[in-house]
Amino acid sequence: MKAGSFMACHDCDLLHRIPAISEGMSATCRRCGASLIKTKKNSLERTLALAITGLMLLIMANSFPFLGFKIQGQVRHTLLLTGIQQFYKSGMPWLALLVLFTTVIAPLAQLLSLIYVLLPLKFQHRPPGMFHVFRWMQIIQPWSMMEVFMVGILVSIVKLAKMAQILPDIAVFCFMALIFVLAACLASLDPHLVWDQWEKNGCHPPR
Amino acid sequence: MPSTPLTAKTASLVSCTICHLLIRKHPAMDDSLGKCPRCGATLRSRKRNSIARTWALILAAFLFYIPANLIPITKVTSLGVVQTDTIMSGVIYFITSGMWPIGLIIFVASVFVPLFKLIILTFLLVSVQRRSCWRQRDRTRLYRLTEAIGRWSMMDIFVVTILVALVHLGAVANIEAQKGAVFFAAVVVITMFAAMSFDPRLIWDIKELEDARKHPA
Numbered sequence: 001m002k003a004g005s006f007m008a009c010h011d012c013d014l015l016h017r018i019p020a021i022s023e024g025m026s027a028t029c030r031r032c033g034a035s036l037i038k039t040k041k042n043s044l045e046r047t048l049a050l051a052i053t054g055l056m057l058l059i060m061a062n063s064f065p066f067l068g069f070k071i072q073g074q075v076r077h078t079l080l081l082t083g084i085q086q087f088y089k090s091g092m093p094w095l096a097l098l099v100l101f102t103t104v105i106a107p108l109a110q111l112l113s114l115i116y117v118l119l120p121l122k123f124q125h126r127p128p129g130m131f132h133v134f135r136w137m138q139i140i141q142p143w144s145m146m147e148v149f150m151v152g153i154l155v156s157i158v159k160l161a162k163m164a165q166i167l168p169d170i171a172v173f174c175f176m177a178l179i180f181v182l183a184a185c186l187a188s189l190d191p192h193l194v195w196d197q198w199e200k201n202g203c204h205p206p207r
Numbered sequence: 208m209p210s211t212p213l214t215a216k217t218a219s220l221v222s223c224t225i226c227h228l229l230i231r232k233h234p235a236m237d238d239s240l241g242k243c244p245r246c247g248a249t250l251r252s253r254k255r256n257s258i259a260r261t262w263a264l265i266l267a268a269f270l271f272y273i274p275a276n277l278i279p280i281t282k283v284t285s286l287g288v289v290q291t292d293t294i295m296s297g298v299i300y301f302i303t304s305g306m307w308p309i310g311l312i313i314f315v316a317s318v319f320v321p322l323f324k325l326i327i328l329t330f331l332l333v334s335v336q337r338r339s340c341w342r343q344r345d346r347t348r349l350y351r352l353t354e355a356i357g358r359w360s361m362m363d364i365f366v367v368t369i370l371v372a373l374v375h376l377g378a379v380a381n382i383e384a385q386k387g388a389v390f391f392a393a394v395v396v397i398t399m400f401a402a403m404s405f406d407p408r409l410i411w412d413i414k415e416l417e418d419a420r421k422h423p424a
Contacts, residue, residue, distance in 0.1 A: 006220075006229055007222075007227055007229065008214065008215035008220065008222035008227070008229060010222065010224065010227065011347050011350070011351070011407045011408065012214070012343075012347060012407065012408055012410070012411040013214040013215050013216055013222065013408040013411060013412075014212055014213070014214050014411070015213045015214060015215055015218060015220070031212065031344070031411070032343070032344050032347040032348075032407075032411070033344060033347070033348065034347070034351070066372075067369070067372075067373055069373040069374065069376075071376060071379060071380055072379060074376055074379065076373065076375065076376060078372040078373055079372075082372035083367075083368035083369055083370075083371050083372030084368065086368075086371040086372055086375065086384075087368065087371065087384060090371075090383060090384060092384060092388070092389055094389065094392075095364070095384065095388060095389055095392055098364070098392055098396065099364065099365070099368050102361060103365070131226070131245055131246045131247065132246065132247050134226075134246065135225045135226065135246040135247060135248055138225055139225070142354075142357075142358065142399065142403075145358050145361050145365075148358055148359055148361050148362050148365060149361075149365045151312070151316075151359075151362050151365075152361075152362045152363075152364075152365030152366045152368070152369060153365075153369060155309060155312060155313065155362065155366050156366045156369040156370055156373070158306065158309050159301075159309070159366070159370070160370070160373065160374070163285075163374075163380065164374075164380070166373075191226075192227075195226045195227070195228070195245065195246070198228075198245045203244070203245070
């Protein structure tokens with residue numbers, strides 16, 4: 001953000017004049033302590049690299065076998081989507097949709113929109129509708145729950161440990177890596193990097 | 208005495224909730240100000256009907272919380288023996304079988320977090336409606352906390368997803384999801400929407416109102 005411009009705190013509405021902030025520094029609201037600005041070093045490149053890595057891992061996590069289950073000589077291999085399919089078959093389509101959305105669609109949409117916006121920006125282009133895409137990415141963010149799913153995997157493994165042998169497969173490792181990549185990707189993103197493109201384009205709010 | 212803090216609202220500005228663009232509000236305009244010229248989000252000085260909406264969602268979540276805890280979430284069939292489990296019976300199983308850390312994780316994520324969230328949001332709503340000036344900074348922090356922890360309640364739904372996928376071996380061993388899981392998922396989603404519909408800026412608006420009353424312009 002440009003030094004000297006104004007910004008209101010999203011949690012308490014207090015107006016702030018943005019001071020000059022060098023890369024890697026952050027600013028918090030002086031009244032309620034909310035984080036206002038977080039600048040990152042090489043934010044664009046880092047976020048972009050991690051988003052592309054994340055996309056590859058997400059595709060792998062959804063196409064390879066996820067977990068195996070061995071009981072009395074019988075082995076069952078499952079995909080990430082198997083449980084969702086099972087919900088749908090047993091007459092719980094809304095539950096199936098919720099799990100599908102929070103573990104596959106939301107992270108996928110997040111990564112795709114990040115790549116769509118940041119890759120052209122890296123080469124000094126502005127993709128059409130980038131601000132709308134970026135807005136949707138921010139709206140979807142709370143619904144992307146891969147890290148919660150990971151804890152769910154660990155709990156289920158412990159839960160079934162007495163009953164049978166659990167065989168983790170390639171997709172689980174991809175999934176684990178993806179959680180760290182996605183967290184690092186979002187942590188290195190400075191949203192104002194994208195929003196500030198608007199002013200650079202010569203646009204200003206109507207006075 | 209410190210002067211009245213200058214907020215976007217008192218300065219006749221509106222801050223976009225998504226991209227933080229500040230837009231000047233014309234006095235002729237009512238509550239709805241159209242779309243943000245930058246990101247296209249609907250512009251409002253405060254979230255629309257924040258208090259009424261949050262109350263409605265909280266009440267709905269409290270209602271759903273009862274069947275979510277009473278109706279079984281899974282049905283386990285193992286060599287002909289059928290057993291249904293509610294959230295609490297799962298927690299008790301882990302505690303009695305010596306795996307209390309796992310029991311504790313499930314208890315915190317599935318029982319404590321949703322209830323804690325509902326109680327905190329109720330407290331925030333009541334304090335805003337009573338125009339309380341008590342520890343505004345801490346109450347804002349409490350709001351940020353409820354916003355951040357809500358997602359972790361989904362853990363139990365994910366555990367059920369994995370269990371029904373893995374344990375599907377006919378008569379030998381089979382786990383099926385039960386209706387309780389649907390109610391529980393509803394509680395999680397509704398409380399997330401409730402936290403999103405609450406506007407923390409209302410906690411601070413009281414100060415400006417009080418100051419305006421004391422020192423009329």
